Amino acid sequence: MEGVLDGVRVLDVSESASGAYCGRLLACYGAEVIKVEPPGTGDPARRAGPFPEDRPDPEASAAFLYLNAGKKGITLNLEAAGGQAVLRELAAAADVLLEDAGPGVMDGRGLGWEDLARVNPALIYVSLSPFGATGPYATYRATQLTLYALGGYMYLTGDPDREPLQGPGSQPAYLAGAHALTGVMLALLAREAGAGGQRVEVSELESVAAAHQWTITRYNYSGTVQRRIGNRYDFGHPITIYPCADGYVGIGISTDEQAERFFVLIGRPELLADPRFGTNLARLLHADEFDEIVLPWFRARGKEEITRLCQELRVPCSPVTEVDELLANEHLAARGFWQEVPHPAAGTLHYPGPPFRMSETPGRPGRAPLLGEHNEEVYGVWLGYDRQRLTLLRRAGVI
Amino acid sequence: MTGLPLEGVRVLDLTRVWAGPLATRILADFGAEVIKVESRSARGPASVPAEYARRSGFYPNGEAGERPWNRNGFHNKMNRNKRSVTIELNTEDGVALFRRLVAVSDVVIENYSPRVMANFGLDYPRLREVRPDIIMVSMPGYGMTGPYRDRVSYGTTLEPEAGLSSLMGYPDRGPQRLGVAYPDPVAGIHAAGAVLMALWHRRRTGRGQYVDLAQVETAVNVIGEYVVGYQLNGRRPARLGNRHPWMAPHGCYPCRGEDRWITIAVGDDAAWQGLCRVLGRPDLAADPRLATPQGRWEHQEEIDTAIRSWTQDQEMLDAMHRLQAAGVPAGAVLDARDLATNEHLEARGFFPRLTHPDAGTHPYPGQPIRLSATPAVFRTDAPRLGEHNEEVFKGLAGLSDQEYDRLVEQGVIGDRPPH
Numbered sequence: 001m002e003g004v005l006d007g008v009r010v011l012d013v014s015e016s017a018s019g020a021y022c023g024r025l026l027a028c029y030g031a032e033v034i035k036v037e038p039p040g041t042g043d044p045a046r047r048a049g050p051f052p053e054d055r056p057d058p059e060a061s062a063a064f065l066y067l068n069a070g071k072k073g074i075t076l077n078l079e080a081a082g083g084q085a086v087l088r089e090l091a092a093a094a095d096v097l098l099e100d101a102g103p104g105v106m107d108g109r110g111l112g113w114e115d116l117a118r119v120n121p122a123l124i125y126v127s128l129s130p131f132g133a134t135g136p137y138a139t140y141r142a143t144q145l146t147l148y149a150l151g152g153y154m155y156l157t158g159d160p161d162r163e164p165l166q167g168p169g170s171q172p173a174y175l176a177g178a179h180a181l182t183g184v185m186l187a188l189l190a191r192e193a194g195a196g197g198q199r200v201e202v203s204e205l206e207s208v209a210a211a212h213q214w215t216i217t218r219y220n221y222s223g224t225v226q227r228r229i230g231n232r233y234d235f236g237h238p239i240t241i242y243p244c245a246d247g248y249v250g251i252g253i254s255t256d257e258q259a260e261r262f263f264v265l266i267g268r269p270e271l272l273a274d275p276r277f278g279t280n281l282a283r284l285l286h287a288d289e290f291d292e293i294v295l296p297w298f299r300a301r302g303k304e305e306i307t308r309l310c311q312e313l314r315v316p317c318s319p320v321t322e323v324d325e326l327l328a329n330e331h332l333a334a335r336g337f338w339q340e341v342p343h344p345a346a347g348t349l350h351y352p353g354p355p356f357r358m359s360e361t362p363g364r365p366g367r368a369p370l371l372g373e374h375n376e377e378v379y380g381v382w383l384g385y386d387r388q389r390l391t392l393l394r395r396a397g398v399i
Numbered sequence: 400m401t402g403l404p405l406e407g408v409r410v411l412d413l414t415r416v417w418a419g420p421l422a423t424r425i426l427a428d429f430g431a432e433v434i435k436v437e438s439r440s441a442r443g444p445a446s447v448p449a450e451y452a453r454r455s456g457f458y459p460n461g462e463a464g465e466r467p468w469n470r471n472g473f474h475n476k477m478n479r480n481k482r483s484v485t486i487e488l489n490t491e492d493g494v495a496l497f498r499r500l501v502a503v504s505d506v507v508i509e510n511y512s513p514r515v516m517a518n519f520g521l522d523y524p525r526l527r528e529v530r531p532d533i534i535m536v537s538m539p540g541y542g543m544t545g546p547y548r549d550r551v552s553y554g555t556t557l558e559p560e561a562g563l564s565s566l567m568g569y570p571d572r573g574p575q576r577l578g579v580a581y582p583d584p585v586a587g588i589h590a591a592g593a594v595l596m597a598l599w600h601r602r603r604t605g606r607g608q609y610v611d612l613a614q615v616e617t618a619v620n621v622i623g624e625y626v627v628g629y630q631l632n633g634r635r636p637a638r639l640g641n642r643h644p645w646m647a648p649h650g651c652y653p654c655r656g657e658d659r660w661i662t663i664a665v666g667d668d669a670a671w672q673g674l675c676r677v678l679g680r681p682d683l684a685a686d687p688r689l690a691t692p693q694g695r696w697e698h699q700e701e702i703d704t705a706i707r708s709w710t711q712d713q714e715m716l717d718a719m720h721r722l723q724a725a726g727v728p729a730g731a732v733l734d735a736r737d738l739a740t741n742e743h744l745e746a747r748g749f750f751p752r753l754t755h756p757d758a759g760t761h762p763y764p765g766q767p768i769r770l771s772a773t774p775a776v777f778r779t780d781a782p783r784l785g786e787h788n789e790e791v792f793k794g795l796a797g798l799s800d801q802e803y804d805r806l807v808e809q810g811v812i813g814d815r816p817p818h
Contacts, residue, residue: 004596029596049644050628062628113771132769137743140723143664145641145649146730152738154651154662156578158569163651164660164732166641167577168566174621176767178588183768185595186429190404190773192602198772206749206767209738211584213417214457214473219735220761221472224456226735227658231576239555241564241574248574250559252552281451316551318560320574323629323636326562326619331547337616349630355620356536356593356612361600 003030004361008188009382010096011036012071013078013087015044017170018128018204019100020067021177026096026184027070028354029363034094034378035068036087039075039399042371043068052346058371059345065368069341069351073369074378075399082398084110086383091116091123093382096184100128103138113199123197124187128176132203142204147172151208152215159230175207236280237287241320242295246302248320251310256280261313266297339365375399403430404773408598411436411500412481413509417554417580418614419538420477421587423508426594427480428766428775434504434791435483435782436497442468442784445816459759468784468816469757475781476763479753483782484791485812488519492811497521499796501529505601506594508536513548523609532607534597538590542613554580554614561618566625568638575638585621586614647696648674651732652707654715660732661715663706663722671695673725678709753780785814 008031012023020035020043027033037043045067046058058064076090077083088111091097097116099106106112106127113125127133130142137150148154148166158165183200191197209216218224226234233239239252253259256272256279263271271277271293276286283290298306303319310317321329327350332338338350354363379385379399393399408431412423415437427433445468452463457472464470487493498521501507507526509516516522516537523535537543540552558564558581559574568575593610601607619626625636643649646666654661665671668690675684683705688694695702710718715731722729733741739762744750750762758780766775792798792812806812 004600025592048624050632050634052631054632060631062631063624066623066627131743132747135743135746137723141670141726141728142730143643143646143649143666143728145643145651145662145664146728149651149660149662149730149732152733152735153577153579154660154732155734158575158578162569163641163653165567165569165575166651166662167581168563169622169625171577171581171621175584175588178585178592178621179768181592182425182588182595183770185592185599186404186768186773187770188599189595189602190770193404195404195772198770201769201771202767206744206747206765209744209749210764210767211421211579211581211588212738212764213579213583214476215579215735216739216764217472217476217761218456219739220763221459221758222456222461224735226456226578228578233555233576233580239553241559241576243573248559248564250556250564250576252556254553254555258551281454311550314551316553316556318550318552318556320559320564321562322565323562323622323625326626327629331541331545332616332619335542335545335613335616337619346631349627352619352623352626353616355589355617356538356610357542358593358597358600358608358610360604360606360608361596 002361003363004358005029005031008032008096009094010034010098011090011094012098014098014100014128016100017045017063017067017173018176018180019098020045021174022126022128022180022184023071023098024067024069025177025181025355027366029358030361033071034374035071035073035369036076037073037371039077039372039397057345065343065346065349066351068368070366071369072374072378073372074375075372077398078109078111080398082393082396086393086398087111088116088119089383092119094120094123095188096124096126098126098128098180102129103133117197121197122191124184124191124200125197126180126184126200126202128180128202130204132201132206144170144172147204147208151205152212153208156215156226156228158228160228164228172204172208175211176202176204179207232284232287237283237290238294242298244298244301244303244306249298249303249306250318250320252316254280254316258315259283262310262315265309265313265315266294268293341365341367343367344370372399402773403776405429405431408432408506409504410434410506410508410594411504413507413511414538415441415510417477417583418586419508419510419590421584422590422594423481424477424479425588425591425766425768428777429773430776433481434500434787435478435481437483437485437784438487439485439784439810439813440816442471442474442816445818464757466757466815472758475755475758478781479763480778481782482787482791483785484788485785485814487811488521490811492806492809494519494521496792496796496806496811498529500791501526501533503795504530504533505598506534506536508538508590508594510538512551513537513539513543527607532601532605534594534601534607536590536593536610536612538586538612538614540614542616543611554583557582557615557618561615562622562625563618566622566636566638568640570638570640582614582618586612586617589617642699645692645696647692647699648702648706650703652710654710654713654718656714659715661710661718662730662732664728665695666728670727673727674722677721677725677727678705680705751777753777755780757783783814785812788812788814
């Protein structure tokens with residue numbers, strides 16, 4: 001068994017990163033994932049970029065290449081009745097369908113959960129959306145920025161005297177996609193135990209709200225409303241990012257023992273006896289004074305040297321890594337993390353490997369499909385369509 | 400099928416803090432029997448300074464109470480639906496007891512640093528001797544191999560290392576961390592998926608397997624498009640603050656009240672026209688310079704000023720509802736109180752209320768994975784330390800009363816911290 005999900009068939013009709021990431025993960029572990037795109041324009045991620053030398057090319061958009069690696073690609077016009085009929089046929093042959101069109105949209109096309117459950121009662125129908133299908137915000141519009149805000153991450157991020165900040169990239173979408181993966185696996189296991197198919201619903205808002213450390217429970221337990229405190233951490237100090245000679249380092253001193261070893265490292269062992277710095281809480285309360293004392297040590301050294309010195313004494317520390325440095329990271333390289341995959345339009349690139357490694361079922365790397373690349377294969381193998389039928393559908397603008 | 404998808408699956412959970420417990424919380428919500436195996440000192444000391452209890456906000460009403468180890472909200476939030484036993488694994492008796500549990504379990508999950516399980520004599524090859532089809536998941540910061548495998552790490556140091564921090568921040572300042580230890584939930588959600596995949600595999604083949612989840616690699620997976628993008632255009636992504644590479648306006652604007660804000664993101668002409676209507680600015684709507692996304696992006700400072708002069712007198716939720724009614728993607732910046740009392744999350748029943756004998760009754764963040772036929776069930780609040788020692792050790796592990804009493808006496812098991 002090469003991939004743990006070998007033999008599982010997935011229709012990915014998603015249009016945003018949340019559904020696409022779930023599909024990527026399923027493909028990464030062996031599922032046959034069919035990306036269904038509108039004919040002509042293709043998936044919106046094909047227009048997102050970045051592109052080679054910044055020249056837009058729908059076959060070489062980084063967002064599309066990454067999120068759809070390992071999938072097969074077909075085109076199908078879901079706005080047209082003919083396309084909807086074809087999707088119902090495909091759904092009859094699939095185990096899982098991923099969609100993120102928003103509440104009611106698939107129903108309006110006659111492709112909602114209830115519609116498709118009639119043609120395939122064993123189908124696992126996965127709906128991802130910003131707010132879920134019910135509730136007062138269900139039809140509200142959203143972007144990643146507004147979801148960082150409503151999900152409560154933004155209020156906690158940034159300087160106390162400046163505006164709150166959004167997070168890196170599309171985390172609400174990724175959190176929802178990862179939750180959806182778990183939902184698919186639960187539904188597959190339940191189906192095997194006799195539950196039949198079912199609907200899996202994941203919202204980005206709830207995915208962010210469930211990924212809080214202690215924000216909500218602190219409020220419910222003690223009325224505490226946590227605020228943003230720059231790069232500091234509401235638990236101890238220094239758990240922060242410091243500037244150094246050639247960039248920045250992340251440091252995460254979380255116990256008094258680690259602090260003691262750090263004081264020895266910077267040649268100031270007497271600081272542990274200083275009542276301002278002896279405990280996590282004391283250091284946090286005197287964080288400005290603390291930083292003033294230690295910053296010269298950081299500014300005099302580079303991030304790799306600081307990381308090495310700290311780690312030798314088992315003090316949690318890491319370099320702040322830019323994307324190009326990530327690609328050159330010796331640890332990831334030694335673990336064979338990057339997957340070198342050729343692509344006819346984008347060339348050979350290094351893609352992140354799977355998020356976890358399974359000893360018996362490692363899965364396999366793959367590339368993103370060209371628009372409609374697998375039309376003949378998928379329509380032929382899944383539905384038995386011949387060339388003539390495909391030509392007719394193509395002429396009618398269905399594929 | 401009688402109910403939950405993971406009924407009959409027994410998980411031994413050695414994980415601590417956030418990433419691992421989040422993974423097993425998902426499993427427990429869907430019916431797995433998750434047995435938390437804790438050291439008696441895992442939940443901190445027997446007494447907590449009053450100042451810490453008050454300031455941390457983790458304890459009901461700021462009071463640590465008689466048994467603070469059972470009253471910590473962070474612990475209680477992460478561990479609902481689970482059982483708790485204590486074992487001191489640095490004792491021979493403790494290791495032997497753990498092996499007895501492995502023999503009757505399906506999954507072992509742990510997030511120690513890589514040497515620890517081997518030092519206990521409990522690494523995967525040895526667990527397989529006890530239970531040949533065991534599934535084991537290890538989820539250390541850097542994984543089980545490679546030059547950094549023994550480095551000390553937390554979510555707070557993995558976030559910068561994995562490249563996330565350099566992608567965000569104020570444009571005039573350095574890299575920024577999110578306000579939570581973000582790699583933790585990323586690893587936890589994926590780890591739950593790993594367990595389920597391994598179970599799927601075992602049901603097909605009868606074979607267990609070993610999963611190596613390096614939290615740093617999982618974190619890279621959620622910014623993958625930037626890594627691919629760099630290889631295409633050779634540029635480090637700029638730190639954009641709250642701006643967007645092509646949407647404009649796209650920002651965070653002050654509202655009435657202290658530290659109240661709203662985010663607005665305009666990605667199409669319809670949203671732009673809606674925004675101008677709500678702002679009462681037909682002049683902007685008609686301005687040919689602002690008629691295209693490109694034009695709006697180039698003049699976004701001017702637009703931001705117009706938005707700000709409107710939002711600063713608005714109540715943030717009211718402004719959000721008005722903007723949404725006009726088709727504008729807008730989201731208020733919610734704090735803890737706003738989230739805990741949010742009408743949408745409330746209407747969807749996102750906050751189950753659970754009752755704990757030492758901590759009282761509280762709502763908790765629920766389960767974002769919603770299954771129509773086999774939904775998550777919130778059966779019990781977090782277990783008290785060692786609450787299930789007797790039933791698990793005597794029932795499941797088959798200890799005699801005599802053996803059990805001896806282990807309690809020797810401190811190998813217990814229900815309160817040693818000091």
